[in-house]
Every structure is written in C-alpha cells, then in structure tokens.
Amino acid sequence: MEWLIGFWVLIGILVGWYYWSKEKNKIEKKRLVPRGNLGWPFMGETLEFIASGYTSRPVSFMEKRKSLYGKVFKTNILGTPIIVSTDPDVNKVILQNHGNTFIPAYPKSIRELFGKNSILQINGNLHRRVHALIGGFLRSPQLKARITKDIEHAVQISLATWKDTQEIYVEDEVKKITFAVLVKVLMSVGPGEDLDFLKREFGEFIKGLICLPIKLPGTRLYKSLKAKENLLKMVKRIVEEKKIALKLTDEKGPIMDAVDVLLRENGESGETQRLPDDFICGNIVEMMIPGEETMPTALTLAVKFLSDCPAALQQILVENMELKKRKTYSCDDYAWTDYMSLQFTQNVISETLRLANIINGIWRKAVKDVDIKGYFIPQGWCVLASLTSVHMDESNYENPYQFDPWRWEKIGAAVNNNCFIPFGGGQRLCPGLELSRLELSIFLHHLVTTYRWVAQQDAVVYFPTVKMKRKLPIRVQAITSSDD
Structure with a gap:
C-alpha cells in the first residue's frame, strides 16, 4: 500500500511540476513582450504619431521610443495596439514568415475599399x-x-x-x-x-x-x-x-x-x-x-x-x-x-x-505566438515593420x-x-x-x-x-x- 501512495505522490509532483513549468514559461514570455507605452485609451499615441508626419523628421516618433525601449517596442496608433519593429533582422522574419505566422493587417478603410x-x-x-x-x-x-x-x-x-x-x-x-x-x-x-x-x-x-x-x-x-x-x-x-x-x-x-x-x-x-x-x-x-x-x-x-x-x-x-x-x-x-x-x-x-x-512600413498580424530574437509577439497582435526607421x-x-x-x-x-x-x-x-x-x-x-x-x-x-x-x-x- 505504501508503494501505491508513493506512486501517486510522484505522479502529483510530476503533474504539479508540468503545470508550474507551463505557467513559468508564460510568465517568462510575458516578460519578453516588447516594452512600450499604449498611451491614452483608444487614441493611444496616435496624435504624436501623426504630428511627426508633418515635420522634417517623421521617423522621430520611432526614434524616441527606440531610445526608451529598444528597437522593438509596443505602442497604440490609429486605434490599434501594435508592436513596432525598427530592427532589420526582425523585419526580415516578419516579411518572410507569411501565412503560417503573419498575415496582412490593414486599417479598416483599406479593407473596406479593396475587399476580401x-x-x-x-x-x-x-x-x-x-x-x-x-x-x-x-x-x-x-x-x-x-x-x-x-x-x-x-x-x-x-x-x-x-x-x-x-x-x-x-x-x-x-x-x-x-x-x-x-x-x-x-x-x-x-x-x-x-x-x-x-x-x-x-x-x-x-x-x-x-x-x-x-x-x-x-x-x-x-x-x-x-x-x-x-x-x-x-x-x-x-x-x-x-x-x-x-x-x-x-x-x-x-x-x-x-x-x-x-x-x-x-x-x-x-x-x-x-x-x-x-x-x-x-x-x-x-x-x-x-x-x-x-x-x-x-x-x-x-x-x-x-x-x-x-x-x-x-x-x-x-x-x-x-x-x-x-x-x-x-x-x-x-x-x-x-x-x-x-x-x-x-x-x-x-x-x-x-x-x-514612400512606403513607410508594412502591417502584419500574428496568427500565433512567435519569438523573434528574444522578442515575444503574442497571437492576435498587429506588427508594424518600420522601413523608414531602418533606412x-x-x-x-x-x-x-x-x-x-x-x-x-x-x-x-x-x-x-x-x-x-x-x-x-x-x-x-x-x-x-x-x-x-x-x-x-x-x-x-x-x-x-x-x-x-x-x-x-x-x-x-x-x-x-x-x-x-x-x-x-x-x-x-x-x-x-x-x-x-
């Protein structure tokens, strides 16, 4: 009988370790979600993003956040929480991993005009x-x-x-x-x-x-x-x-x-x-x-x-x-x-x-969780590969x-x-x-x-x-x- 109790204790430890490891991985992944600021509700940081487009340095919006949070960061523009990449290597993965990892994502007006x-x-x-x-x-x-x-x-x-x-x-x-x-x-x-x-x-x-x-x-x-x-x-x-x-x-x-x-x-x-x-x-x-x-x-x-x-x-x-x-x-x-x-x-x-x-960036959406160069991009998040920032x-x-x-x-x-x-x-x-x-x-x-x-x-x-x-x-x- 003692061996049976020991067996179930061992099973319990293994199951507990599995779920603890799973939660630990989730926590670690959350830590790797790019840093940033989502700004005001709904509007996010849209006003500052648009304002930069009327200056001689439109990339200043990206440069400021890159200096604060690194080459990949999160923000909220045009009503969409989004992860922005100014890293050429990350951009390459985003642009090449098409269909099974990233799909096109465009503002609603473009989707309406062009159709499915x-x-x-x-x-x-x-x-x-x-x-x-x-x-x-x-x-x-x-x-x-x-x-x-x-x-x-x-x-x-x-x-x-x-x-x-x-x-x-x-x-x-x-x-x-x-x-x-x-x-x-x-x-x-x-x-x-x-x-x-x-x-x-x-x-x-x-x-x-x-x-x-x-x-x-x-x-x-x-x-x-x-x-x-x-x-x-x-x-x-x-x-x-x-x-x-x-x-x-x-x-x-x-x-x-x-x-x-x-x-x-x-x-x-x-x-x-x-x-x-x-x-x-x-x-x-x-x-x-x-x-x-x-x-x-x-x-x-x-x-x-x-x-x-x-x-x-x-x-x-x-x-x-x-x-x-x-x-x-x-x-x-x-x-x-x-x-x-x-x-x-x-x-x-x-x-x-x-x-x-002329094309300042390319919008995509992650269809599953993905890690690129240590950055975690959760499923469902939009991603902007900033071409201007690289150039x-x-x-x-x-x-x-x-x-x-x-x-x-x-x-x-x-x-x-x-x-x-x-x-x-x-x-x-x-x-x-x-x-x-x-x-x-x-x-x-x-x-x-x-x-x-x-x-x-x-x-x-x-x-x-x-x-x-x-x-x-x-x-x-x-x-x-x-x-x-």
Whole structure:
C-alpha cells in the first residue's frame, strides 16, 4: 500500500511540476513582450504619431521610443495596439514568415475599399499564384522591350509640353506619365476618354485609403466606394471584350497586358478552374495604385533631391549625355539594358527610394505566438515593420538624412538587403520593382538631357502619404546643342 501512495505522490509532483513549468514559461514570455507605452485609451499615441508626419523628421516618433525601449517596442496608433519593429533582422522574419505566422493587417478603410479578395489580403496558394503570374509578366523580355518604348513615348510627349517661361508642377506632370503607362500595362488602354475616365475616378477612389471608416452618404469612404463602383464597371467591360477576343483567337494571340495574363490562367496542375472575373477586375483596380501614388512621388522627389544637390545633378547629366550621344551616332533604339546600365543614375534612384520612404512600413498580424530574437509577439497582435526607421538609422547609413548617391558606390552589391527594402520583401515583394526602376531611369534620362531647371522652395509632407507640399514648382530652360 505504501508503494501505491508513493506512486501517486510522484505522479502529483510530476503533474504539479508540468503545470508550474507551463505557467513559468508564460510568465517568462510575458516578460519578453516588447516594452512600450499604449498611451491614452483608444487614441493611444496616435496624435504624436501623426504630428511627426508633418515635420522634417517623421521617423522621430520611432526614434524616441527606440531610445526608451529598444528597437522593438509596443505602442497604440490609429486605434490599434501594435508592436513596432525598427530592427532589420526582425523585419526580415516578419516579411518572410507569411501565412503560417503573419498575415496582412490593414486599417479598416483599406479593407473596406479593396475587399476580401484583394491581393493585399489574400493568402496561401491563391496569393502565390497571382503574384507569380503578374511578376512573371512584368519581368518578361517581351514586355520589357515593348514597355521601354511606351514609357519613352509618354515621357517625350509630356516633356514636349513644358515651356521655358511656364511654371511646371512636377507632381502633376509626372502623374500624367505614370498612370497612362501603368493602365497600358494592365489593360492596354491608350489615351482617350476611357483613360481620362479611369484617371478621374481612380483619383477619387484613392482619397479614401486613409480615412475614418464611416460609409454614410457624403463621407470620404462613401465617395471612394462609389468611385470604385464606376471603376469596376469600366474594367469589367474591358475584361468582357478581352474574353471575346481570346475566344476568337483560341487564346493563341500574344499576351499584351495583365488582364490577358489573368484571363488565360487555368489554375495549377492542369486544373480548369479560372480566376473569377470579379476577382480579376478588383485586383486590376488595386494595381493602378503605383500609377497614381507611389511612382509619381518617387519621380517628383528624385527631381527635388537632384535640384538640391548640384554635384549629383551634374554627374547624372554627364552620364546620360554620353548615352544620348552614343545612341545618336549609332541610330539605335534605346533598350531596357541601356537605361539599367547607367550606374550613377541607378545610385540616384536607390538613394531617392531610401530617403523618400514612400512606403513607410508594412502591417502584419500574428496568427500565433512567435519569438523573434528574444522578442515575444503574442497571437492576435498587429506588427508594424518600420522601413523608414531602418533606412534612416545611423548604424545602417552614415549621415542618413543627407542625399548621397555616392554612398552606393561604397556599398555596392555588398549592401545588406535587410537594410534596403523600399519594395517590401518575402513573398509579397513588389512584382513591379524592375518596371519602377526602368520608369525612373527613362524619365531622368530624358529630363536631364532636355532641360535645365530651377526648383522653387518646397517641403516634403509625410502624412497621410508622402507628398510635396506645393507639388514641386520648377521653371525650365531647354538645353541646346551648344550646351552639350
């Protein structure tokens, strides 16, 4: 009998030890939850976060908390308790561990506007499938050859309208280029009423990306949703026309745009299930964003940074004039590789992307408890991988607030990819990153070899999105042959 009592005592000790260890682990994990301050109820630290976006150092909100709590900390912004990472290694894990650990998490207004089938929000096989399709198309040699000429044509037409005595608002002018180019890539829509309609309605639609999530008539979100309805009607009409054309050619014609790519997709492993038309239309609308927002901002800021740095402007001018002269003498057309071989121009683009921080951070949500570098992120918490903080960190870049394209000559191919992520990373790396660099290269080449310019005083505003306060007004003077 004594042995039986001893046995049950032993079992009790083991069970007690198990539950004690479990609770101890929970306590230890709670200690590892990043430190920070959640601020006021509901509002949290939102007001200070927004205020920093109207200063010349928008990353000051992150820098202050990083100095107090470390590179990973908790806060509450935009009504959401959130863990912010300014650590490039932690960011890499957040961006690469997709689906099984982290899923996209966006403000309610964005979720409302894009819907549940948005490529921003879908996960798993469907996301990989669509991302691979679009990425493969944008990287294809056939598109690169065709789109190079399309961008050149759009840039040259726009620059030809600039007058020596006229005040040019760069941000407005480059939008005419970028939106037209992207819509051509997506749907083969050229200049005309359809393009004008798409541009007008999309401009109204995108205003609601960051707004109060209230859908009452007259509110910003309501107006944006109405604009999306109008966009979807036109895109659906274009998709229907393309479906008819594909049937007539038995899908043997050339692939001209992203709609063609998505319509011809038959699924994986020989499946016959195609992507639904509503899914295609919704995501085509979403893919217009770079043409109206991110690309125009990048082009405008490149002009601003060059205006403020005469040495860089002179060097990029010399490099591009050499290319222009070679092409003039040979009578050859420009190719994708010609623009991408302009090394200093590529350095200017990299530095513009690093300093501009057009995408300031990427939002995710933890679907389970996860430990990264000793930091505990509980299930259900939102996480913000701050790209701006990494790009503006003195430990990653010397004099980070200085426009210094020459830094890339020193960094070169050895740059730590974790510290330069203007296009995101992991499975959601922007599929159009090469196209973006090409468009920047072509615009800068033709601008600097066509005009000299003087920019008026202007400032960058970082909230709600990165913009020039006055749209960067400049006055231009045409370069003559005697200036070469």
